[in-house]
Amino acid sequence: MTALRTSTLLRLEDSERLLAELLAHFAEHATVIRTEAGARLLTDYGTVDIARRAEGLSVEVSSGSAGTLAMIKVFIAEHVFEFAEAAAMVWSGDGADERRLPHFQKLHVLTASSITPRMRRITFRCENAAPFVGETHYQARLLIPPRGRPPVWPSLAANGRILWATGEEALTSRVYTIRSVDPDRNILTMDMVLHGQSGSPGSRFALEARTGDVVGVLGPGGGGRPDARSLLLLGDETALPTIARMLESLPSTASAEVVIEVADDREEQALVSNARLRIHWLHRQGIEPGRSDLLEHSLLDYVLQDKAALADDTGRFVWAGCEHALADRLRTVLRDHAALTRDRHRIIGYWARK
Incomplete structure (x- = not known):
């Protein structure tokens, strides 16, 4: 497949600050390879090359389809203007004149x-x-x-x-x-x-x-189902649709331990899967959503009880979806108590408590 390409030049006085902020943020979404000139970002959708120039920063995007090329441009542009409101950028190359929103x-x-x-x-x-x-x-x-x-x-x-x-x-x-x-x-x-x-x-x-x-x-x-034979899935009701869809797609050779926090037993749903399942429903019993520590303690118990096996078994994957602050605490649990590489866990903040 021939790659489509588009590029732009960001003319900025403080380009080093922008580059540092962009790379720090993009590290959450892509593999960042730092180069002498700047950096290369590798994603499932395409590649982004950022290089220092005398006038500022050059950005080149390549992708296999017009739709994904445009969406990468959107992603980059929105973050550039988030960190540098005065930035001026115009894209050239494939799809430069397209105004219809892809996807x-x-x-x-x-x-x-x-x-x-x-x-x-x-x-x-x-x-x-x-x-x-x-x-x-x-x-x-x-x-x-x-x-x-x-x-x-x-x-x-x-x-x-x-x-x-x-x-x-x-x-x-x-x-x-x-x-x-x-x-x-x-x-x-x-x-x-x-x-x-x-x-x-x-x-x-x-x-x-x-x-x-x-x-x-x-x-x-967003993401989908992790490619693993053994899953630990945790989440509140906002993650329940994702967890249910994951379970329905698992083969019979897989297994999953599922921990779901909901308001009470009326919020429980039937979960269907060909995989081997262990399902635990946690009830907040009047505690406001986002204020419970039930998922945090469940993850900590799971990690501490099976710490050695979790570290050694590369076929295991930990996935969680919940309130943003709780997601940060779950990441802390994994960082402090489990030797899991980035490709073996995904913790997502689905919503923020006001």
């Missing part, structure tokens, strides 16, 4: 129902479900237009950033897991947690969605 589709609501008191299931008809098939990328960004107004969908600017509608036309943007995909009928299913019942925009949409409602979607993205 964008319109979704039409088919059904909406409650599967537990705090979880709503929404099914959508999409334009093309094929990109969402597989176990590599489970997440998508839902774009919810204001009710009663025609949607104004996003587009691409020349600098690679996404142009969003503002004011009364502003979209609500939330990331959700694609719970299941029916490629033959172009149907996507998402399970949505009701945070504080109807208080948040995402929760309001989940409660008020009606057949025929139109929303947008960007994706797929």
